[in-house]
Amino acid sequence: MLAETVLTLAQDFLLAFSPERVDPGNAEFQTHNIQKVMGGVTDDSIAPAACLYSQVVDEVHAVTSARVAEAAKLLENTFRAVNIGMANEMARLCYALNIDTWEVIRAAATKPFGFMAFYPGPGIGCHCIPLDPHYLSWKARQHGFDSRFIGLAEEVNSRMPEHVVQLVTDGLNDDRKPMNGSRVLLLGVAYKKDIDDIRESPALSIIDRLRIKGCDVRYHDPFVREVRFDDAHTEAGGAALSSVELSDDEIRAADCVVIVTNHSDIDYGRVISVASLVVDTRNALNGDLRRDSRARIIRL
DSSP: OOTTTTOOBTTTBOOEEOOOOOOTTOSSOOGGGSOEEEEESSHHHHHHHHHHHTTTSSOEEEESOHHHHHHHHHHHHHHHHHHHHHHHHHHHHHHHHTOOHHHHHHHHTTOSSSOOOOOOOSOOOSSSTTTHHHHHHHHHHHTTOOOHHHHHHHHHHHTHHHHHHHHHHHHHHHTTOOSTTOEEEEEOOSSSTTOOOOTTOHHHHHHHHHHHTTOEEEEEOTTOSEEOOOGGGOSSOOOOEEOOOOOHHHHHHOSEEEEOSOOTTSOHHHHHHHOSEEEESSOOSOTHHHHTOSSEEEEO
16 A cells, blocks of 8 residues: 555565454453564564564564564464364264263373363354464465365364254253243353453354244343344344343243353352253353252253
């Protein structure tokens, strides 16, 4: 855009790029203490940009080009997407084998080398992890490269909302209840605990799939007051939903409660003391909570 004016790169202006690194809700790592990766479009752009960023962040990691900086960002998020995909596939396999996925991961994590724990969930959200691998795959195709590994992880992750709905179906079937007409209460619709961001949240797909099957869907989220749906992107219609109060009557009236986002402020002990069926996609009900449960619990 600047080159379309009378200005010339490296002669009249310098240009650098630094990808965003942010973890919403993380009290430990914030802008100032997250190392800043940046690269210049020209060699002359690197030092001034690094100097600028060093005024507001503790440490700058300068790379040789803006292309390297962008590729690093894509690698970071694709790395997470691929490993979450592996954890999600393992969760589905463990469910088929009647093995506790979370216990398996805890056991594997005792290895002090060669293993990094990633955890399954109802799907992946936010504006980075579900989308950045698409950019990398698109660029790969432009150069005749088929990034099959990335595509497979994307396929696994995108199917997790479908798996969650299957868990609800299985639970209701065991209670001899049909999906059509059953009331399902979702706990949490944000893509991550203790934040109000619903961008690409798997809860939206879960709600849509449950509605298609005729469920009466409600949700409670202390951070998200209302969820609106675009008719063009949903099959079951675009009726908005508002967060309901998490009262004993609301929990008791639900044929199934689904923990989609494990917000810290929710009293899960109370939930399982009142509910009849709970599907836990986040391992929110661990240890003593499960032992004292009145509800039947299905875990991802």
